[in-house]
Amino acid sequence: MAPLTLEQKLHYTLRLAIAMCFIGHGAFGIITKPIWVNYFAVFGIGKYWAYNLMPVVGTLDISLGILVLIKPYRIIVLWLVIWGLITAALRPLSGEPFAELIERAGNFGAPLALLILSGGIGSVKDLFKPIDPDIKANSATWVSVSICLRIVAFLLLAGHGWLNVIGKKGLLDEYSRVGLTNTMLTAQVIGFYEIVAGLLILVKPFKSFIFILLVWKILSELFYPHWEVFEWIERGGSYCTLLALFFITDKIHLKNIFAVGRVSVGA
Numbered sequence: 244m245a246p247l248t249l250e251q252k253l254h255y256t257l258r259l260a261i262a263m264c265f266i267g268h269g270a271f272g273i274i275t276k277p278i279w280v281n282y283f284a285v286f287g288i289g290k291y292w293a294y295n296l297m298p299v300v301g302t303l304d305i306s307l308g309i310l311v312l313i314k315p316y317r318i319i320v321l322w323l324v325i326w327g328l329i330t331a332a333l334r335p336l337s338g339e340p341f342a343e344l345i346e347r348a349g350n351f352g353a354p355l356a357l358l359i360l361s362g363g364i365g366s367v368k369d370l371f372k373p374i375d376p377d378i379k380a381n382s383a384t385w386v387s388v389s390i391c392l393r394i395v396a397f398l399l400l401a402g403h404g405w406l407n408v409i410g411k412k413g414l415l416d417e418y419s420r421v422g423l424t425n426t427m428l429t430a431q432v433i434g435f436y437e438i439v440a441g442l443l444i445l446v447k448p449f450k451s452f453i454f455i456l457l458v459w460k461i462l463s464e465l466f467y468p469h470w471e472v473f474e475w476i477e478r479g480g481s482y483c484t485l486l487a488l489f490f491i492t493d494k495i496h497l498k499n500i501f502a503v504g505r506v507s508v509g510a
Contacts, residue, residue: 251377253487253490257360258311259479260480260483264477264480265327266477267477267479269302269306271477272297273297273302283296285337311323316371316373317361317365324358327354332344334347340405343402344402346403346405347480348394348395349483352395352398353483356392357374359388385491392491397441398441400437401438401441401442407430407431407434408430408434408435408438410431418430440452444488453489456485457486460481460485464478
């Protein structure tokens, strides 16, 4: 069996990211997570109907996540970019910190990166075709994918760091759960580290550093006080975005993230 090409590695990694994110997200709809009531309220939907609609939304999310694993139709991936952004935006719209939106950049960033890798939206006819994992990306595509992944990685790290700095209760509960006493100081130290790490990824991503951050995210997300498995699965967009960036680092060396014309592409 021939080894996977870099395009194929990224393609399957991003498909896994999308599936994990929306299957995990959908599970919260099935179990009717109480905080979702606030998000339905943004649209003027009351508590009674919110609890009745949660399983419907959850089932749809899970179905689309599974379908992306089986056959990633371009129109579904495009919809998940939009839906991922909407669900992330509902958090600040319902009164939560803006950091909650950018911390979930992987939710909409992973499907966006997959679309870019596959050549964009294409024609109306292309929307109803599955994305080909065997596509050959050109230099411009590699640059666009790299920029997308770096920005998404920066946002999810900076957003999580921001939530640490402001002392999000859920994160403080995590640190208390593992036996730490000064949870606020711990959160602020971790928050500073994550924000700086995000900036370094944006400016100059090193493969070894990306790997460290990938391990950090995978392990640190295991300690949520409630629904640990679903929380961990939903954040697959974060892990797999970092993994995709890990794969692509040897291929693309951007001298300036905003100077697209000055790039060096590996053989």
